[in-house]
Amino acid sequence: MVIKEVGFQCLDCGKILTTPTSLNTHMRIHTGEKPYVCKECGKRFSDTSAYRYHLLIHNGVKPFKCQDCGKAFKQKSLLRKHMTVHSGERKYSCSQCDRKFAYRESLKLHLRTHSGERPFKCTVCAKDFADKGYLKTHLKIHSNQKNYHCGVCGQKFIRIGVLNIHLRSHTGERPYHCTVCDKQFARLDHLKNHQRTHTGKCHGHYLM
Template sequence: MEKPWKCGDCEKGFISPSRLEIHQRSHTGERPFTWSVCGKGFTQLSSLQKHNLTHTNERPFKCCDCGSRFKSSRDLVSHQRTHTEERPFSCSHCTKKFRTSSNLQVHQRVHTGEKPFTCSVCGKGFTHSSTLKTHQVTHTNERPFKCSDCGTGFKRSGDLVSHQRIHTEERPFSCSHCSKKFRTSFDLQIHQRVHTGERPFTCCVCGKGFTQSSTLRRHNLTHTNERPFKCSDCGSGFKSSGELVSHQRVHTGERPFTCSVCGKGFTQLSSLQKHKATHSKERPFKCSA
């Protein structure tokens, strides 16, 4: 397509004089469209209109598949790709594909090593501004995002949204292989590794692969005598938080797993499952001799 209108500063071409005029504002710094509430200026009227929505709860763009609403048409288009699984932006280094150009841009920093966002407290660098913001909360005990149902506080709005689905029982992320549903896209991503066989987290000691980094961390403890999870009642140490939680029921007397036949309670699910066999004639363990 011919672009006859040229910028005198950088020689970039445009298809219309109005596009050229908007572009030239990037050189002059002119921002003729100003929002009266916060005073922020914009080079285009459309940018001002989109910005206006940040001062309201209005979300006029609705997804016809799931009903989710968005403040801009661009956000809606990006969201709809979660339903269509379209990934139009490809990485030139590894051919990995992404739903948005911004996700591609962030990903490419994996290859370039660029970490443009730096923590002012500890100097750690990050590839994305949102990751830096999340990290900065680790230097405080602030949990500004509160659940209106139970009062639990969270460090990130995304964690609050995920938590609230416990109350609503909403599971908006569906597996395309088996239709199982999940509360977060992260949980879906981990689940899909069951189908793909992907195990991206590998133990450097024995080479065993895992689907999650947390599972690898727990596994790493099997190669050491480290027991970092301590009981506050008796000082016993455990290799996982789950083992500690089970142990603490010895002190609290809590037995959350109850037999539906006789009402007997157990501290662990596995103990309940073994107990249930006493109510049946099932004998699943056969002698090979």
């Protein structure tokens, strides 16, 4: 009986690939080779699909659109996270208090408020942070790096998220909805403060 071998086997991990090309691409997991380089930012990739996906960041394409509010996203995972704004789903609970979170990453960050853990340290001023993203933003203060420009008024911002919030002052966009009274807000923190007026836990005020 003749058994025909199907596919091409990786000698490092034993995985079977269907074509020599897919085997070559797979081997980059073991070799660390990243032959595709983004000309805009210098980031490297091991396969063409990840490289093309990354280019969406620079060309402004946002193919994933929210059917509830029309907001568009570059990545499907970002759209899925955004949908929790509309559903109000918070399936990650803190074991030390009654707070709940929509994302696992948010719960992990919150837990550091209980433990006091701040593992990310600035190499310039030694200030430490609970989240890597906070450190990254902080480092831009030292370099005075403001890469995000408002196309309407020309104002510059360190973070794209801050720019997006600023743009709502020009467009009047209010994507955050109160599920109790249907009031709308431009910023999530404004919505959270407003929701306390319904629960009787209002600790502060803000300007609309």
